[in-house]
Amino acid sequence: MTILETKNLHKKFNKAEVLKGIDFSINQGEVVSIIGSSGSGKSTFLRCLNFLDKKDKGDIIFKNNIVENKAASIIELRKHVGMVFQSFNLFFNMTVLKNVMSGLVIVNKEEKSLAEKKAMELLDKVGLTEKAHVYPETMSGGQLQRVAIARALAMSPDVVLFDEPTSALDPELVAEVLAVMKNLAKEGCTMIVVTHEMAFAREVSDRVIFLHEGIITEEGTPDEIFNHPKNERLRSFLSSMSF
Amino acid sequence: MEFFENALHFLTSAIDNFPKFFPGIIATLQLSVLSIILGTVFGLIVNLLKMTKIKPLCMLADLYVAVVRGTPLLLQLFFMFYGLPQMGIYIDRFSSAVAGLAFHNGAYISEIFRGSIQAIPRGQHEAAKAIGMTKLQAFKNVIFPQAFKHAVPALGNQFLLAIKDSSLASVITITETMMLARQLAAATFSIFPVYFDAAVIYMVLTYALNVLLRKLEKRLKVNER
Numbered sequence: 297m298t299i300l301e302t303k304n305l306h307k308k309f310n311k312a313e314v315l316k317g318i319d320f321s322i323n324q325g326e327v328v329s330i331i332g333s334s335g336s337g338k339s340t341f342l343r344c345l346n347f348l349d350k351k352d353k354g355d356i357i358f359k360n361n362i363v364e365n366k367a368a369s370i371i372e373l374r375k376h377v378g379m380v381f382q383s384f385n386l387f388f389n390m391t392v393l394k395n396v397m398s399g400l401v402i403v404n405k406e407e408k409s410l411a412e413k414k415a416m417e418l419l420d421k422v423g424l425t426e427k428a429h430v431y432p433e434t435m436s437g438g439q440l441q442r443v444a445i446a447r448a449l450a451m452s453p454d455v456v457l458f459d460e461p462t463s464a465l466d467p468e469l470v471a472e473v474l475a476v477m478k479n480l481a482k483e484g485c486t487m488i489v490v491t492h493e494m495a496f497a498r499e500v501s502d503r504v505i506f507l508h509e510g511i512i513t514e515e516g517t518p519d520e521i522f523n524h525p526k527n528e529r530l531r532s533f534l535s536s537m538s539f
Numbered sequence: 540m541e542f543f544e545n546a547l548h549f550l551t552s553a554i555d556n557f558p559k560f561f562p563g564i565i566a567t568l569q570l571s572v573l574s575i576i577l578g579t580v581f582g583l584i585v586n587l588l589k590m591t592k593i594k595p596l597c598m599l600a601d602l603y604v605a606v607v608r609g610t611p612l613l614l615q616l617f618f619m620f621y622g623l624p625q626m627g628i629y630i631d632r633f634s635s636a637v638a639g640l641a642f643h644n645g646a647y648i649s650e651i652f653r654g655s656i657q658a659i660p661r662g663q664h665e666a667a668k669a670i671g672m673t674k675l676q677a678f679k680n681v682i683f684p685q686a687f688k689h690a691v692p693a694l695g696n697q698f699l700l701a702i703k704d705s706s707l708a709s710v711i712t713i714t715e716t717m718m719l720a721r722q723l724a725a726a727t728f729s730i731f732p733v734y735f736d737a738a739v740i741y742m743v744l745t746y747a748l749n750v751l752l753r754k755l756e757k758r759l760k761v762n763e764r
Contacts, residue, residue: 348665367673375671385666389684389762402680403671431762444666451670 297324299359299455299486300345300377306353307337307344307510314340316510317354322455325484329497331521332507333533338490339382341507342457345488346370346377359454375403378448378456382463384440386432392419392443393428399451411450418446422476438469442476455486462493494537498522506530553732556723563719564740569633570705570715571744574640575698581645586652590674600649607646613707615639620711636708644701651697655690656682688759695752699745706741716740 300322307315314337322328330338343349345356347363347370356363356373363373386395393415400411419425422442432440441461448456458477462470474496481487481500491497497504497518504521506514506529514527525531588600607615619639623630630638659682667677709718720737724730 346669348669371671371673374669379666379669381662381666381669383662385660385662387663387666387681389681389688391762398680399670402676433763447670 297359298322298357299324300488301357302345302354303357304354305341305344305351305356307340307349308352309340314510315344315351318510318512320505320512322486322488324454324486326502327481327485327487327489327500328503328505329501329518330488330490330505330507331492331494331497331533333536336507337510338507339459342459342488342490345457346374346379348379375399375451376454378451378453380441380444380448380456380458380461382460384432384437384444384464386440386444386447388432391429391431392424392435395432395443396446396450398447404451415446415450418449419443421449421479422446436469437465438472441465441473445473445476445480449480449485455488456480458487458489458491460490460492462491492537494522494534506533508533549732549735552727552729553735556727556729556733557736559723560716560719560736560740563714563716564744566713566715567702567705567740567744570636570640570708570713571698571702573637574644574705575701577637577641578644578648578697578701579694581641582648582650582652585645585649586656587678589653590678604646604649607643608650612639612643612704613710615643616707616711632712636705636711636713639711640701640705640708643704644697647697647700648694651690651693652686655686655693658689659685691752691756691759695749695756698748698752702744702748703741 298321300320302318302320305315305318305320306313318341320341330341332338340349344351347356347365350365358373358376363369386392387398390398393412396415396418397408397411400406400414401408416425416428419428422445424439424442424446427435427439427443432443435443445456445461461477462473465473470493474493477487477489477496478500489497489501499518501518504516504518505512506521506525506527508527508529514521514525514530521530522534525534585600585603588596591597616636616639619635619642620632623635663681663685664677667681672680705715706717708715709721712718714722716737720733723733727733
């Protein structure tokens with residue numbers, strides 16, 4: 297089943313055209329990595345998917361329904377589309393547990409005890425139960441990102457968007473976050489991952505998309521993209537990554 | 540010797556007159572507490588109005604802040620006291636004083652909130668949105684609790700001003716500390732001791748508030764290392 301699609305998606309910032317007509321779709325259980333140099337529009341594309349950046353033209357289609365450009369439909373979409381940010385963005389005024397519960401309690405108005413139980417299960421999954429009552433301020437980047445993943449998962453989203461989830465981490469903390477993401481992928485979580493971690497993209501993705509100057513320049517299996525790149529831009533991009 | 544005699548006389552006069560201030564202290568407290576609470580509510584409402592991004596509401600909020608910041612408090616109190624009845628709005632003296640002071644404080648408090656809300660990183664807004672919160676839910680659960688914490692030092696400053704500004708209510712016939720001081724000074728001719736009493740009262744009130752605010756600040760810091 298197709299979870300999320302875009303048709304002819306366009307986005308401009310002032311005069312700079314960042315996305316020039318993106319056609320994209322992702323099926324349930326699929327892991328899609330989006331790679332490309334900085335300024336290629338990867339993050340903008342991801343942020344357009346849940347309307348953090350408003351598209352200028354084109355359609356965003358969630359489970360075969362076009363998402364209308366009005367507050368109620370956008371909020372409804374966001375309840376089903378999780379997001380993990382480069383800079384974690386945990387709520388500073390809440391403990392780790394409250395952060396994970398926030399969507400369930402505030403958005404879904406679920407009963408506290410139920411939400412807490414689910415949140416504890418998710419913290420267990422990312423290996424951070426002992427931090428449940430700690431405030432984010434005192435934690436490492438890797439821990440923060442794992443909590444952020446648990447927070448996104450709490451809503452039982454149909455797809456999770458990862459916006460360069462390891463780019464703000466110290467190198468030794470990258471592995472713990474990638475391990476959590478690999479597990480998710482194995483469990484069949486539908487994921488769209490904007491990343492500079494080529495090894496991760498190659499190992500975990502079902503499909504890799506190379507974005508260049510706002511256009512999907514090449515798309516294929518990890519083997520096609522990394523071992524047999526056709527496009528000249530992709531080839532020079534990959535050689536510059538040296539992984 | 541003369542100095543000590545004078546000092547003794549001064550002190551006995553100050554102490555003798557002090558009990559006469561009690562009704563004034565109560566009035567000062569009532570004026571300050573009510574105008575602080577109402578002013579905070581006004582300040583919050585102004586920010587909520589601006590958050591709606593509906594043009595007329597934003598303009599109304601901006602106009603309110605501009606008028607209050609652009610005119611003297613004394614004039615605002617006169618308007619409440621003399622102006623409103625002429626427009627056919629009758630409220631009692633005390634209410635008009637509270638309304639005037641709260642109206643004044645609200646504008647400044649709204650600016651304090653505005654500043655501290657703007658200081659919240661964009662990522663906090665985005666994370667709240669991304670998880671499906673409405674603007675109001677995000678404001679109530681994420682943005683305002685953080686903004687309030689940052690606002691406490693500046694709010695405290697405004698609250699201290701509010702206590703001292705309540706003395707201006709004396710010019711619209713409210714019998715608070717300053718009004719009593721003037722009356723007692725005229726009646727007893729012990730001008731300096733009486734005003735000294737008044738000064739002590741304002742000092743004690745503001746100092747007590749300051750201690751409370753420090754405690755609040757400390758309690759709100761639990762989430763910092």
